[in-house]
Amino acid sequence: MAYNDSAVTYEFVMSMVEAYVLDHPEFQMCREFGHAMRPTHRDYIGKASGSAFTLLKKLKCRSCGTKRIDEYSSVTRDLIRRAYEYPDGYLLVGMTMSRHDMRSWNMERFLAERAAVEEAEAA
Numbered sequence: 001m002a003y004n005d006s007a008v009t010y011e012f013v014m015s016m017v018e019a020y021v022l023d024h025p026e027f028q029m030c031r032e033f034g035h036a037m038r039p040t041h042r043d044y045i046g047k048a049s050g051s052a053f054t055l056l057k058k059l060k061c062r063s064c065g066t067k068r069i070d071e072y073s074s075v076t077r078d079l080i081r082r083a084y085e086y087p088d089g090y091l092l093v094g095m096t097m098s099r100h101d102m103r104s105w106n107m108e109r110f111l112a113e114r115a116a117v118e119e120a121e122a123a
């Protein structure tokens with residue numbers, strides 16, 4: 001979420017992250033650390049022209065089930081195209097959420113828990 005937009009406050013972003021995590025705790029790790037992608041199929045040839053071709057790699061996240069297809073050039077070895085297929089509820093509508101947002105939310109929780117422990121110890 002872009003809270004450098006003056007209309008969107010940090011508190012608002014944190015409340016949106018909180019709501020998202022409560023609705024979809026299964027996506028929290030991927031949102032903070034990225035997907036745990038692993039190949040699901042052997043690599044295979046996509047488009048071919050003469051001796052050149054594209055190599056396709058199908059991957060799936062072990063954590064959330066997001067699927068990804070990467071397409072590489074046999075000539076340059078560069079990634080040409082990447083496409084994702086997300087599980088229901090993973091994507092947000094009308095906003096984005098960065099890893100920084102998720103880290104910030106976790107930091108807020110950590111600080112609140114630590115403050116509660118210190119307060120209990122002081123009592």
Ligand SMILES: [Zn+2]
Nearest residue numbers: 030035061064
């Ligand atoms: Zn994932």
